[in-house]
Amino acid sequence: MQKMKLVMVGNGMAGVRTLEELLKIAPDLYDITVFGAEPHPNYNRILLSPVLAGEQTLDEIVLNPLAWYEQQGIRLHLGRKVVRIDRVKRLVHAEDGTAAAYDRLLLATGSSPFMLPVPGKDLDGVIAYRDIADTQAMIDAAARYKNAVVIGGGLLGLEAANGLMRRGMQVTVVHLMPWLMERQLDEVAGGMLRQSLQERGIRFELGAQTEALVGEARVRAVRFKDGREIPADLVVMAAGIRPNTLLAESTGLHCQRGIVVNDTLQTVTDPRIYAVGECAAHRGIAYGLVAPLFEQGKVCATHLAQFGIGRYSGSQTSTKLKVTGIDLFSAGDFMGGDGAEEIVLSDPYAGVYKKLVIKDDKLIGACLYGDTVDGSWYFKLLREGRKVGDIRDKLMFGESSLGDAGHQGHSKAAAMADSDEVCGCNGVTKVTICKAIKDKGLFTLDEVRKHTKASASCGSCTGLVEQLLMATAGGDYSAAPKTKAMCGCTEHGHQAVRDAIRDRHLLSIDEVYRALDWRTPNGCASCRPAVNYYLLSTWPKEARDDPQSRFINERSHANIQKDGTYSVIPRMWGGMTSSSELRRIADVVDKYKIPSVKVTGGQRLDLLGVKKEDLPAVWKDIGMPSGHAYAKALRTVKTCVGSEWCRFGTQDSTKMGQDLERALWRMYAPHKVKLAVSGCPRNCAEAGIKDVGVVGVDSGWEIHIAGNAGIKTEVAQFFVKVKTPDEVREYSGAFLQLYREEGWYLERTVHYLHRVGMEHVKKRVLDDAAGRKALWERLQFSLDDEPDPWFEFEKAQVDLRQFEPLRPVIPIVEAV
Amino acid sequence: MNEEWVAVCRVEDIPVLGARRIARERGAAVAVFRTADDRVFALLDRCPHKGGPLSQGIVAGDGVACPLHNWTIGLADGCARGADSGCTPKFAVRVQGGRVHLDAQELLQHALDPVAA
Numbered sequence: 035m036q037k038m039k040l041v042m043v044g045n046g047m048a049g050v051r052t053l054e055e056l057l058k059i060a061p062d063l064y065d066i067t068v069f070g071a072e073p074h075p076n077y078n079r080i081l082l083s084p085v086l087a088g089e090q091t092l093d094e095i096v097l098n099p100l101a102w103y104e105q106q107g108i109r110l111h112l113g114r115k116v117v118r119i120d121r122v123k124r125l126v127h128a129e130d131g132t133a134a135a136y137d138r139l140l141l142a143t144g145s146s147p148f149m150l151p152v153p154g155k156d157l158d159g160v161i162a163y164r165d166i167a168d169t170q171a172m173i174d175a176a177a178r179y180k181n182a183v184v185i186g187g188g189l190l191g192l193e194a195a196n197g198l199m200r201r202g203m204q205v206t207v208v209h210l211m212p213w214l215m216e217r218q219l220d221e222v223a224g225g226m227l228r229q230s231l232q233e234r235g236i237r238f239e240l241g242a243q244t245e246a247l248v249g250e251a252r253v254r255a256v257r258f259k260d261g262r263e264i265p266a267d268l269v270v271m272a273a274g275i276r277p278n279t280l281l282a283e284s285t286g287l288h289c290q291r292g293i294v295v296n297d298t299l300q301t302v303t304d305p306r307i308y309a310v311g312e313c314a315a316h317r318g319i320a321y322g323l324v325a326p327l328f329e330q331g332k333v334c335a336t337h338l339a340q341f342g343i344g345r346y347s348g349s350q351t352s353t354k355l356k357v358t359g360i361d362l363f364s365a366g367d368f369m370g371g372d373g374a375e376e377i378v379l380s381d382p383y384a385g386v387y388k389k390l391v392i393k394d395d396k397l398i399g400a401c402l403y404g405d406t407v408d409g410s411w412y413f414k415l416l417r418e419g420r421k422v423g424d425i426r427d428k429l430m431f432g433e434s435s436l437g438d439a440g441h442q443g444h445s446k447a448a449a450m451a452d453s454d455e456v457c458g459c460n461g462v463t464k465v466t467i468c469k470a471i472k473d474k475g476l477f478t479l480d481e482v483r484k485h486t487k488a489s490a491s492c493g494s495c496t497g498l499v500e501q502l503l504m505a506t507a508g509g510d511y512s513a514a515p516k517t518k519a520m521c522g523c524t525e526h527g528h529q530a531v532r533d534a535i536r537d538r539h540l541l542s543i544d545e546v547y548r549a550l551d552w553r554t555p556n557g558c559a560s561c562r563p564a565v566n567y568y569l570l571s572t573w574p575k576e577a578r579d580d581p582q583s584r585f586i587n588e589r590s591h592a593n594i595q596k597d598g599t600y601s602v603i604p605r606m607w608g609g610m611t612s613s614s615e616l617r618r619i620a621d622v623v624d625k626y627k628i629p630s631v632k633v634t635g636g637q638r639l640d641l642l643g644v645k646k647e648d649l650p651a652v653w654k655d656i657g658m659p660s661g662h663a664y665a666k667a668l669r670t671v672k673t674c675v676g677s678e679w680c681r682f683g684t685q686d687s688t689k690m691g692q693d694l695e696r697a698l699w700r701m702y703a704p705h706k707v708k709l710a711v712s713g714c715p716r717n718c719a720e721a722g723i724k725d726v727g728v729v730g731v732d733s734g735w736e737i738h739i740a741g742n743a744g745i746k747t748e749v750a751q752f753f754v755k756v757k758t759p760d761e762v763r764e765y766s767g768a769f770l771q772l773y774r775e776e777g778w779y780l781e782r783t784v785h786y787l788h789r790v791g792m793e794h795v796k797k798r799v800l801d802d803a804a805g806r807k808a809l810w811e812r813l814q815f816s817l818d819d820e821p822d823p824w825f826e827f828e829k830a831q832v833d834l835r836q837f838e839p840l841r842p843v844i845p846i847v848e849a850v
Numbered sequence: 851m852n853e854e855w856v857a858v859c860r861v862e863d864i865p866v867l868g869a870r871r872i873a874r875e876r877g878a879a880v881a882v883f884r885t886a887d888d889r890v891f892a893l894l895d896r897c898p899h900k901g902g903p904l905s906q907g908i909v910a911g912d913g914v915a916c917p918l919h920n921w922t923i924g925l926a927d928g929c930a931r932g933a934d935s936g937c938t939p940k941f942a943v944r945v946q947g948g949r950v951h952l953d954a955q956e957l958l959q960h961a962l963d964p965v966a967a
Contacts, residue, residue: 112893113856400908427898461964474933484932484933485920485933512885554910554911555886555911556867556886556909556910556911557910558908558910558911558915559907559910559920560916562908562910563908581865582865582866582867582868582908582909583867583908584908585908585917586907586908586917587908589906590906593901594917596900596902596918598901598902598903598906743935833865833868835863835865835870837868839871839872839873839879840858840859840863840870840871840872840873840882841872842856842857842858842859842872843856844856844875844954844957844958844959845854845856845954
């Protein structure tokens, strides 16, 4: 079969990324031709600034060498500018007469610099800052001339100025506005930036209007409106870029601040023609940062591949400056204004300035100078539109002030040694991350996570990883559409899946996958357990559990260990045990030669190193209920000895804990759930770091919720004070049922509470008495008659075949 | 010499989207997997990453996610997918009359020594 013809006009980062995505999913669909106006293969345009500054070389920034095009069978026309598109005959024509026919056309023409329309703009020595040729011209000029003027004090202009200064030129930046980078920084931060650049030797003319560039053949000086002249042997125009739409307009495609495309990146005029990158205007915005352009490329590729899935719904962006040694970050509406409140930290002496803008209890903008490690956290809060009332007092001090661990308190990646650990969860060092970024050509945080696992677990080192990404590849973090897909199998987020299961009364994983157009036939190890949980928690006694969609621990009802053996933790109600239980445990340890016995933090005993074959017999011989220590379920209720023994105890916390545990055990949840009950405010049972922490006081019980002693220590928040043990059970149970019904899979109570807000939980559990009782009843209904998987195998659907390996009889085979 | 096929179990002895372990006299166990459409594959029961027992993983499509660190291993080639790299030895499988057969020679001799752990 004849392949379809795909022609791409433009050979830059967004376009080539689109081809890469396309070749990944449909390698043989198209015969591909690429036209590039520049004589170079695809290179990393973002890194031109480090090249100019002498920190990298041109060779190092090539992304796809010529050999790549050859390997992919792409016909590459370099140095040939396309000047005409014939949409009727479906032909593109280049300046030199080369023509190519297309079935699908991809426009990736990027953007052009805006040249100030002043007299003298065509003199020698007046250039823009856009491509390798411009960069080379600047490098050459720096070797021969002394005075440079950069017009434009934005991101690009300052990077150019810094580079030229590093190459020995005397640089003056001319900027029309009263402060630098006014679209990214407020006046204070802009002033600090100027100060810092001035100290490096750059001069500034702020509020200055350029009237003319003076000179005969080559530029000699810049003249301002007020008549002053400053010497200039080189003038770099960096006053902005415009989407390059000339070609598209001439062929009749609708353009408005870019080539107008829909959510599938098709031009609205001609469905055979797609546009991605800086030339495309999506919902009125032409993006200039890598992450959104790559996102566009991904979506565009799926449509070119005729999968017809995926939509691009826009990105929010943030900014960082690529000038070594200067850290600044801004995102959102950092200027504030009507109805907005500002929190400002200013320490000019230390070179640190941070401004957070809050409106309607949400972070809407951030501007950071000098310390940007929390930029990504602020950006996340901003994107998610999360209410910040509960963390407002700590907001300014960053994510680490909320409790942090794993990277030794480092906040500046540049100051870390190569061998320092950046990601404590996965043991990833700085050098490993940098190497992966370079060798594998990574651009986005997600890619770094996939390849190195850095920041892929707890995420507390995300800021550091982003700094490394920024320094190494020039990547930015203008991440992601607003709702994050559950996994690669679907475009739907957790909430959408939960809603669909409830609203459409879906009862099996297959039904969910069909109803929501899953991309894979049976999901993956990430979405299947989640969907299985959503079905069971939404339709208890109706949806049927699918053990094959559970992680091994919940299939074998024990915890898998690194050597493939298992651990067994029997339930000890409220941490109480007896001589006969201990005796049985001791006998089992001897009989099955179990190598280790450990006292757990949850006041139970852990038998480690049990062979899988022995599990059923071990359970039987111990004769105690399953501790569910292996499950996303209620684990323990930790208690202190309470008023029964303790001379300070005010309440019988042990009994309260045991009653709670008996009421809640076998309760599966989005994640593990741990409770504690202390008999007095001295809190020996550590109720302050539990999902539900109950503290006895003289007049009753205080209930705290959503504490966590994990990666980030989170202190539980006071929820309510009640009088009786019955109320403790009802209120705790209602909160947990709400979490079970609304939580996303693998979301601990603390993250659930952060997401929905304390107000919401209080409204549902405290203010609405009937609703609370209904929640508590639904939980009891779910738990009623649930089996103990260690004893009721059939009812719990425990597949006993897993405990017996097959032992085939192998006939004697002659030796080879 | 002639190939000797050994019957190890029936297809239905393996859970759909699941696995069974086959113990061997010498060497690590072999895992036999069954996909949703009843295809059967066999791999050494050892993840190329840290040696996790693949038979205990979650099977989806024609891959299995290792229970230890969630690497996804292709059932047909035994190789890690996505950004991870490494392969575990695969074993020939023949299904006949609903019975799963492995190659006796392979069961006795294939992948006996731990590949650099």
